[in-house]
Amino acid sequence: MTTGSKTLYTRVGVAVLAIILMIVAVNCCSCRGTGVRIPGAPAEEKAKALFDRGWAKFESGDTAGAIADYTAVLEMPDAPTGQKARALINRGMAKVGFRDVLGEIADYTAVIEMPDAPAEQKAAALFNRGVTRGQSGDTAGEIADYTAVIEMPDASAEQKAEALVNRIVTKRRSGDTAGAIVDCTAVLEMPDAPAEQKAKALFGRGVAKFESGDMVGAIADCTAVIEMPDAPDNLKAKALVNRGLAKVRSGDREGALADWTTVVGMPDASAEAKARAAAAMRRTQTDSDKSGATGE
DSSP: OEETTEEOOOOOOOOTTHHHHHHHHHHOOTTTTTOSOOTTOOHHHHHHHHHHHHHHHHHTTOHHHHHHHHHHHHTOTTSOHHHHHHHHHHHHHHHGGGTOHHHHHHHHHHHHTOTTSOHHHHHHHHHHHHHHHHHTTOHHHHHHHHHHHHHOTTSOHHHHHHHHHHHHHHHHHTTOHHHHHHHHHHHHTOTTOOHHHHHHHHHHHHHHHHHTTOHHHHHHHHHHHHHOTTSOHHHHHHHHHHHHHHHHHTTOHHHHHHHHHHHHTOTTSOHHHHHHHHHHHHHHHHHHHHHHHHHO
16 A cells, blocks of 8 residues: 555455365375376375376476376366365466466355265365455455355364454455454454454554544554564564554654664564665655754
């Protein structure tokens, strides 16, 4: 968001495939470099070997090869349902590289409609379909998919929190600041939400409060992120940048400069965060110099 000459951090790190990556990391192991010909092996073992080889190909940049291996799993008549669901999710992920939006959505939808697919995989497919719909301009469909994850009784707390965090960003982007704040608070009130998601929710609520003119609330939420022991360092850096902007709006120029100076000196802050902090410092100092000269 641009506020005059100042740019507010508004993204909370929405990962298109964050949940999917967690799933495949758990299931990828045995066959890298070994091939998949296992005469007489059970179907489950063959399907897993194909799945693992597909993931290894995806990691190495062979997207077409990954899609072929995932498709081979799907064409196995006796592959377990859970493995087919994982293969569909990962094939949808691989199709991102070919900008095959319809193919992505079709694969995620197939998982959602599988009667025996595990709840975790259905939630992951809904989450990914929501992201893909949002990227293609279907905001209503995006929100609907995130909402479906949130309302799934068997989705994990992490998946629900991730869906809420993405819905926060989507609601803010579509102008529903009040709805975004409600979702932020919902994440913060979840007893078992991961600390990182709570930090993202606090950050997002701070942005929403800034946008609605509540500088006191924005500063409070940014401060809470900064003081969270488990918040990612780069999110703390972004919160410091935003707190500085809110302090400028509140008339605390020195406090703002102190926050931005902290970001510039943070070893784990991203180059982008440091650049934004440095640019904000220059603009604030220049505006002050101009203002002082004019006042005299």
